[in-house]
Amino acid sequence: MENEIKFSPTDFIAAANQTLEYAYGSILIEGEVASFKVNQGKWVFFDIKDAESSIPCFMTLFQLRMPLEDGMKVVVRGVPKITKWGKFSFTVQAVRPVGEGSLKKAYEILKKKLSDEGLFAAERKRQIPKDLTKIGVISSTAAAGYADFIKIINARWGGLKIQVAHTQVQGLDAPDQIIRALKYFNERNNVQMIAILRGGGSADDLAAFNDEELVRAVAASRIPVITGIGHEVDESLCDLAADVRASTPSNAAEMLTPDRENMKWAITMIINELFRVIINRAEDLKKDSVEIVAQIRNVINMKIVDFRKILSNQIKMLVALNPEKVLKQGYAILNGKISPGNVVKITTYDKEIKAEVKEVYERN
Amino acid sequence: MSETKSLNQKFEELEKAKEWFYSDDFSLDKVAEKYKMAIALAKELQEDLSNLQNEIEILDEDFTK
Numbered sequence: 238m239e240n241e242i243k244f245s246p247t248d249f250i251a252a253a254n255q256t257l258e259y260a261y262g263s264i265l266i267e268g269e270v271a272s273f274k275v276n277q278g279k280w281v282f283f284d285i286k287d288a289e290s291s292i293p294c295f296m297t298l299f300q301l302r303m304p305l306e307d308g309m310k311v312v313v314r315g316v317p318k319i320t321k322w323g324k325f326s327f328t329v330q331a332v333r334p335v336g337e338g339s340l341k342k343a344y345e346i347l348k349k350k351l352s353d354e355g356l357f358a359a360e361r362k363r364q365i366p367k368d369l370t371k372i373g374v375i376s377s378t379a380a381a382g383y384a385d386f387i388k389i390i391n392a393r394w395g396g397l398k399i400q401v402a403h404t405q406v407q408g409l410d411a412p413d414q415i416i417r418a419l420k421y422f423n424e425r426n427n428v429q430m431i432a433i434l435r436g437g438g439s440a441d442d443l444a445a446f447n448d449e450e451l452v453r454a455v456a457a458s459r460i461p462v463i464t465g466i467g468h469e470v471d472e473s474l475c476d477l478a479a480d481v482r483a484s485t486p487s488n489a490a491e492m493l494t495p496d497r498e499n500m501k502w503a504i505t506m507i508i509n510e511l512f513r514v515i516i517n518r519a520e521d522l523k524k525d526s527v528e529i530v531a532q533i534r535n536v537i538n539m540k541i542v543d544f545r546k547i548l549s550n551q552i553k554m555l556v557a558l559n560p561e562k563v564l565k566q567g568y569a570i571l572n573g574k575i576s577p578g579n580v581v582k583i584t585t586y587d588k589e590i591k592a593e594v595k596e597v598y599e600r601n
Numbered sequence: 602m603s604e605t606k607s608l609n610q611k612f613e614e615l616e617k618a619k620e621w622f623y624s625d626d627f628s629l630d631k632v633a634e635k636y637k638m639a640i641a642l643a644k645e646l647q648e649d650l651s652n653l654q655n656e657i658e659i660l661d662e663d664f665t666k
Binding site for chain 1: 608615619622623627629632636639640643646647650651652653654655656657658659660662664665
């Protein structure tokens with residue numbers, strides 16, 4: 238005993254903690270929550286347990302990014318240590334629910350809380366800018382979802398400036414990285430829309446997008462946000478907080494851009510339409526010309542009929558006034574100076590008579 | 602982006618050209634010239650659309666810290 242190292246309680250605890258730090262650093266523990274409580278509105282205590290053992294955990298309320306309840310299965314990241322009172326404790330740096338049941342429960346609790354605050358209200362939603370040319374993308378450049386987005390957007394449209402913030406899109410660190418990327422774009426304000434993208438995965442894989450701080454950051458973004466997370470059936474709280482929700486990263490690319498092939502087809506249709514219009518209008522003009530000629534012909538015909546009537550009447554008049562007709566009725570025409578002693582010519586219907594005037598007197 | 606704006610302007614021009622064919626100003630004297638102009642504009646637009654490319658920049662920023 239004389240030659241053995243002796244520690245004071247303080248020194249022993251310090252040495253033990255150093256050993257723990259050296260041996261374990263930051264580790265992950267998965268288990269079930271028990272005895273969850275919050276003290277003085279800022280200190281969180283709970284046990285994480287399995288069938289045989291239990292580890293006491295401690296964290297600040299500020300670090301709690303998803304609601305916890307007894308019975309939830311969680312994974313915690315933290316460091317083990319011995320307190321100055323000799324108690325073993327696990328200081329939690331991050332915690333999140335795992336497994337469908339726990340995730341669903343945490344999701345529902347947080348969804349209600351944020352919905353009651355108005356974070357998901359329809360009137361908060363902004364439209365995709367009409368003249369969109371600058372997009373900020375937050376995603377993992379190694380992920381299939383990102384690759385799909387880039388492939389579709391390049392096929393559909395061009396002339397865009399796309400800045401990509403590479404982050405993790407699952408795991409405990411993902412929410413903070415995405416928040417930093419959101420802050421980056423908002424501070425520089427040189428994009429018109431931010432797209433947060435992540436392909437399909439399990440409920441555990443997508444859990445990062447139900448992190449309370451991240452959801453609030455999406456809602457607070459001054460730049461409109463579109464999310465394309467998971468598949469059609471997956472709905473995260475980030476989706477609800479975003480301005481526009483796309484069902485997948487590919488769908489996000491479709492919503493953000495027109496389709497150049499459709500536009501090229503539409504242009505071809507316009508030219509085809511113009512050709513048909515030319516034919517139709519030429520036909521109309523031809524029809525108009527034929528009609529005009531027919532109308533003119535009708536007018537001329539009517540004039541001819543009128544003239545014929547007038548001519549016929551005049552002929553009748555002339556016939557009626559013909560002297561031969563008068564002579565036929567027994568009248569005679571007298572030519573010459575009518576004075577006594579003169580010779581005058583008398584014309585009847587069938588004779589011409591020369592006669593001498595004997596006497597001339599006025600008729601009463 | 603100037604290329605996109607120029608595209609929009611060209612689309613508007615094509616729409617205006619189309620309106621002439623429906624208007625009272627339509628005449629057989631001018632139709633050949635107007636149709637040729639519309640086809641030339643359409644071809645230009647389709648070429649522009651085919652040639653459009655996106656500029657993609659992966660930021661250097663480290664978002665892990």
